[in-house]
Amino acid sequence: MNTASANLSPQEGARRILVVRTDRLGDVVLSTPVFSALRRRFPLGCLAVLLRPYTVELVEGHPDVDLILSDDRDGKHRSLKGLIRLIREIRRHGFDIAILLHPTFRLALACRLARIPVRIGTGYRGYSLLFNRRIYQHRKSSGRHELDLNFDLLQPLGISQEMISFSLSVPASAMEKTRSMLAEMGLSASDPFVVLHPGSGGSASDWPVHGFAALADMIQEKSGCAVVVTGNKREMQLVDIMAAMVKNPIIRLDGRLQIKELLALLKQARLLVANSTGPLHMAVAMGTAVVGLYCPLPACSPRRWGPYHQPDAVILPPSPCNTTCDSRKNHNSPCMEAIRVEDVYHKVKETLSGT
Secondary structure (H helix, E strand, O other), X not given: OOOOOOOOOOOOOOOEEXXXXXXXXXXXXXXXXXXXXXXXXXXXXXXXXXXXXXHHHHHOOOOOOOEEEEOOOOOOOOHHHHHHHHHHHHHHOOOOEEEEOOOOHHHHHHHHHOOOOEEEEEOOOOOHHHOOEEEOOOOOOOOOOHHHHHHHOOHHHOOOOOOOOOOXXXXXXXXXXXXXXXXXXXXXXXXXXXXXEOOOOOOOOOOOHHHHHHHHHHHHHHOOOEEEEOOOHHHHHHHHHHHHHOOOOOEEOOOOOOHHHHHHHHHHOOEEEEEOOHHHHHHHHOOOEEEEEOOOOHHHOHHHHOOOOOHHHEEOOOOXXXXXXXXXXXXXXXXXXXXXXXXXXXXXXHHHHOO
């Protein structure tokens, strides 16, 4: 529900639109269909997005985005002086509408002080008075997917959720580089491979690394697919542990891929197996099959964070999670230990047979 009852038409000050999403990689992936919906609604408008610096590459080249701004909270936009600089940067573009998909007081204030006439955001925060179009939703307890919740914020613009399009750009250069990397490791363009991503960047409870190691061996011995392992530079130590456990050689690309190159790799893969993490949503956006390993804690619920409209692609522990488990502090929680390798491989086999 929005407090301002009149919907805005394309002619009512909707020429320049700013979408704000300054959290993690997966959150941004699940926000990109909003960009396409806005473009369909306002084909002659200018669409800008405000992102964290490390997610900028993900959106670069998106066909529906005209301008990308970066909120560098650890650099030039740090402190009060940095916030003032950010406000000036936003104001300089003369936006008519701001849509805060990931609201914070700091960014709500920035949009208000940047004098953006229409500011759309949540109605359930202490700073919601900074918005003049408010959507009342409890994201944590809604039982709905994050992508669907993002679309709720478009209601004041008369946009309904009719068609989902991720439209992420993958340059030919990224495709060629990943093919070259795989060729260097003995994998030709025609060889099928499965990607395993054993980390999650701290976003959720992880399936134990020994599970991924055993799964890697099972996939190679039973399915005939090669196994490629990915991870960011901070997860290379985790992949070291996994590599020491496997019986069959794996192809390691952890710490070697830029975001566009990871998209390219996922686009070429038969399947991705991952915890609840950004690369899982990237694979879905690329049209690649996934198997997601999820903790049953409400904050990590696959109903909100699972692969979009693919409930059968999710594996949960067989028993309820200990309510004292904190996924942010205990990335190898006991509940995730209960997921059996055989069950994950069965889902992998079932998924591969359908692709």
